[in-house]
Amino acid sequence: MLELLAQTGLNAVYAASYISLVAVGLVLIFGVMGVVNFAHGELFMAGAYAIVALYADMNVPFFIAVAVGMAFVGCLGLLMEWALFRPLKDNPLGGLVASIGFLMILQSLAVMGFGVRMEHIPPVTQEVVRFTDKVGLPVARLYVIVAAIVFLSALWYFLKRTRFGWALRASAQDPEAAALQGISITQTARIAMFIGAALAGVAGALTAPLVSVNPHMGHSVIVTAFIVIIVGGVGSLEGAILASIAYAFVHTFVTTFWDGVLADIVGLSLMLIVLIVKPTGLFGSADRA
C-alpha cells in the first residue's frame, strides 16, 4: 500500500510538471495580452508532432528534436500574435474566437500531415530510476520533471531579475502606463507569446514518447490547463504552478484508486467550487478579467 502511494505520488509529480509548463504559458499570455488562448492545447500537440516528424521519422537525436520543436512552436506563437491577437486587440471576444479558429486549423493540418491514427514513437530510454522494487521513476519522465524545474526557474529569473521581465510584468499590470514609460507593448506581447507557446511546445515534445500522440490530444490538455489557471487565479504564475501540483495529485490519485472519468469530474467540480467561493482563484488578483 505504501509503495502504491509512493508510486502514485511520483506519477503525480510527473503530471504536475507538464501541466504547469502548459498552464504557466497560458497564464503568461493571458496576463500580458488579456486573451484566452484556446489553441494552447494544440500548441502542445504541435510540439508532440515535432517529435514524431523529427525524432521518429527522421531519426534526429531526441534532444535536438525537442529544441527544434520548442522553437517551432514558439514561432507558431509569434504567428498567432502577429496574425490574430494584435489586430483583434480591441475586441475582447475576438481573440478567443480567432484562437478557436486557429485550433481547428492546427488540428486539421495534423490530420492531413500525419493521419488520425495514434503515432508510435520509439522510447527514448528504457532506464528506470529504482527507489525500491516496486517504486520507480522512468528516466523519460524524469526529463519532463527536470525540464519543468529548469524552464520555470529560468522564467522566474527572467521575469523578476531582467529588464525585459520587468517590462513584461509592467505591461501585464497596466499596458497604458507601461507604454508611457517607453515600453513597446507590441514587443512585450511578442515575447510573452513566444515564451508561452514555447513552454507548451516543450511540454508536448518531451511527453510525446510517453503519451498517445494524436491530432485531438490537445483537448484534454486545454481542459486541464483551464482548471488549473482558474483554481490558481487567472493571471497568477505562482498560483498556476501550485494549482498544477494540487490538481495533478488529486487527479492522479483519483485515477489510480477509482477511475479516470471520475477524476475528471472531481477536477471540474473543484474548479466550479473555486469559481463559486472565490472567483479570483486561490492566489489571484482579478486585474485583467
Added chain:
Amino acid sequence: MRNLSILLVGLAALIALPHALSFSQQEILVFLVINVLLVTSYRLLTLTGEWSLGHVVIMGVGAYASALYTKELGIYVPVSMILGAVTAALLAVLLSFPLFRMKGFYFLIGSFAAGEIIRLIWKRFREPFGGVRGISGIDPMPDFSIGIYQFDFFEPVSYYYFAGAIVIASLWVLWRIEKSPVGLTFHAVHWQDKLAQASGVNLRAYRTLAFAIASGFAGLAGALQGHYVGTVNPNSFDIEVMVFVLTWAIVGGTQTFYGPILGCIVLTVLNEIVLREMGLEQARPLIYGAIMILSILFLPNGLESLVQKATRRKPVAKPEEKAAT
C-alpha cells in the same frame, strides 16, 4: 399586405425546398432546422450579455431526458419532448445558482465546467444514461395524418415539416419574448445593468429567466434531434459542437434576431453542401477555422452588418444599435 405576401412566398419556398434536394441533403436540412432553433435560443442568452459554453450540453439534457421519459416511463413522444424541454429549463434554473455568481470570462469557464460535469456523468453512469455508448433505440415520433398530408417519419421530408413547424412556432415565441417588456429588460440588463438595478429591476431574476427560457428551447431542439436520430451519446454534445454554435452566432452576428440564423444557414450550407460536394472532407475543419478567423478579422459585426448596410433606408440608427457598436 406586402409583408403577408412575402411571408407566404417564404413559407411556400420552405415547403417546396426539400423536394429540390437529394436524400442526404434532406437529412442535413432536418439538422439545419433544429440547429436554427438551437442558435436562436443561444442568442436569447447572449442578450443579457452572458456567453455560455454549456448550451450544447443543455440541448443534450433535453435529448437525454426526452429519450429516458419515453423509454423508461413510456410517455407519448410529443409529450416527452415538451417534458424534455421543461427538464432542461429546470436544470438551468438549478445551475443558475452557482453560475450567476460569475460574470463574463468566469461565467464562460464556469458554464463550460458545469456542462462537462453533466457530460461526464452521462459517460460515467451506465444506469440510466448508457455510459459512453449512450442510449440507442429511442422511440421515433409516431406517424400521424393531418388530412392533406400523411406524416411518415422514416422520410426526412416529413420530419423536416414536423420539426420546421415546431421551430417556426418557437422562433415566433422567442421573437415575441424579445420584443416584450421582458425582452427589453434583458437588453437593459446587458447594456445598462447599474441603471436597470437602480430602477428596481432584479438583475439576477432576469438573467435566470433568460437562461431558463434559452435552455428550454435548447432542450426542445435536443429532443427533436434525439427522436430523429434515434440515439444520444455524450460525444454528440461535446465542446466541438459548442464551438460550431458559437461560430454561427459570431459569424452571423448577435445584434439582430436573424443574425445567428443567417450565420447558421450560411455556414452549414458552405460546410455540408459546398465543401462536401467538392470532396474537401479532410480539409473541412481547416477551411471552417479559416472562415472563423477571417470573419472575426474583417467582419467583426457579422453577416448581419452586411444585410443592414444593404437594406438600410434611413440613416438614423436606433439608440440600441448605437450602444451595441
